Amino acid sequence: AQKITQTQPGMFVQEKEAVTLDCTYDTSDQSYGLFWYKQPSSGEMIFLIYQGSYDEQNATEGRYSLNFQKARKSANLVISASQLGDSAMYFCAMREGPEGGSEKLVFGKGTKLTVNP
Amino acid sequence: DTGVSQDPRHKITKRGQNVTFRCDPISEHNRLYWYRQTLGQGPEFLTYFQNEAQLEKSRLLSDRFSAERPKGSFSTLEIQRTEQGDSAMYLCASSSRTDSPLHFGNGTRLTVT
Numbered sequence: 038a039q040k041i042t043q044t045q046p047g048m049f050v051q052e053k054e055a056v057t058l059d060c061t062y063d064t065s066d067q068s069y070g071l072f073w074y075k076q077p078s079s080g081e082m083i084f085l086i087y088q089g090s091y092d093e094q095n096a097t098e099g100r101y102s103l104n105f106q107k108a109r110k111s112a113n114l115v116i117s118a119s120q121l122g123d124s125a126m127y128f129c130a131m132r133e134g135p136e137g138g139s140e141k142l143v144f145g146k147g148t149k150l151t152v153n154p
Numbered sequence: 155d156t157g158v159s160q161d162p163r164h165k166i167t168k169r170g171q172n173v174t175f176r177c178d179p180i181s182e183h184n185r186l187y188w189y190r191q192t193l194g195q196g197p198e199f200l201t202y203f204q205n206e207a208q209l210e211k212s213r214l215l216s217d218r219f220s221a222e223r224p225k226g227s228f229s230t231l232e233i234q235r236t237e238q239g240d241s242a243m244y245l246c247a248s249s250s251r252t253d254s255p256l257h258f259g260n261g262t263r264l265t266v267t
Contacts, residue, residue, distance in 0.1 A: 041196075070253055082197070082245065082258035089253060128196050132252070140185065141210060142256055144196030 040064065041129050041145035049151050050119045057104070058114040058148045060129030066090075069133045071112040072142065073103065076126040085127075088112060119152045126150075156180070158259035160246050166265045167236055174232045175262045179248030186229050187256060188221055189245040190214065197245055203229060236266045 042061045050056040062071065073085040088096045088103045096103040104113040116123055130144045159178040167173050179186050184205050189197035200219070202210040205226040215221075218236075223229040233240055243263050247256035 072255055074258075080243065081260050082247075082256075084255040084257065087253075087255055130196075139210060140202050140204070140252060141187065141199040141212075142197075143199065146194075147196050 040143045041131055043129055043145035043148050045148045046146075047149045047151070049153060050116075052121060052152055052154050053118055055115060055117045056119055056150065058116070058127050058129075058150065060112045060114065060145060062110050062112060062129075062131045064110075064131065064133055066133045069131055071103070071105070072130040072132070073101070073112075073114045074128045074130065074144075075123075076128065076147070078125070082128075086114070116150075121152050121154060124150060124152045158246055158248055158257055160244075160259035160262050162262055163260065164263045164265075166267065169238060169266055170235055172232065172234045173236060173264065174230055175244055175246075175264075177229045177231070177246030177259060179228070179246070180250075180257055181227075183248035183250045183257070184226065185249045185251075186223055187247045187249075188229070188231050189247065191243045191245055191261070192241075200231075200244075233264075236264075238266050240264060241266045 069090045071088045075083045086096050086098045086101045088105045100117045102115045126147045128144050128147045130142045132142050161176045186203045188200040191197045199212050201221045203223040218234045221231045243261045245261045247258045249256050
């Protein structure tokens with residue numbers, strides 16, 4: 038079973054509008070971490086935002102916020118005031134806790150975001 | 155913080171040849187990861203080191219793949235007898251703690267002809 042599911046292969050948004058990129062995850066651990074990365078066409082993986090499973094507040098970093106709904110096992114990324122430079126692939130990833138016995142980050146297949154002028 | 159450095163950036167090799175890639179993590183990071191990314195996919199985990207100990211290996215890491223981190227600093231990933239299916243971007247990442255993000259290098263793009 039997939040650990041991370043990103044159901045939107047591609048998304049389009051107008052410049053200055055907000056956009057939500059969906060991510061659902063599957064784990065039986067109580068302790069885990071959720072990450073979002075951006076990968077522009079140049080290829081580098083850029084860390085955007087982190088949410089711990091025990092964090093009560095939704096994480097925010099500048100124009101990025103994470104809509105964390107633990108019961109639904111979803112961790113959607115919200116980008117406000119989109120800019121042309123936001124056009125990129127976006128990956129959701131999860132690291133399970135110590136009881137999962139693994140330190141690795143598991144990535145989804147990604148969503149390609151295109152920001153239109 | 156000079157970031158994670160990978161060398162080479164690109165490698166073209168003929169099927170059957172051996173290749174070796176190098177990764178220099180951020181200096182204070184004791185955790186080092188190797189991932190492989192093919193076109194249109196997310197990165198797939200290959201292996202993980204904490205200091206010099208290789209603590210986890212993916213089933214993707216066949217017998218032809220070997221990784222080392224001899225002194226707990228830089229790491230090498232070797233692929234023996236390369237196959238066309240090995241063509242991919244090989245990404246290295248490092249982190250300092252379990253709950254901290256992975257910092258990725260720019261990757262080594264391997265093309266096997």
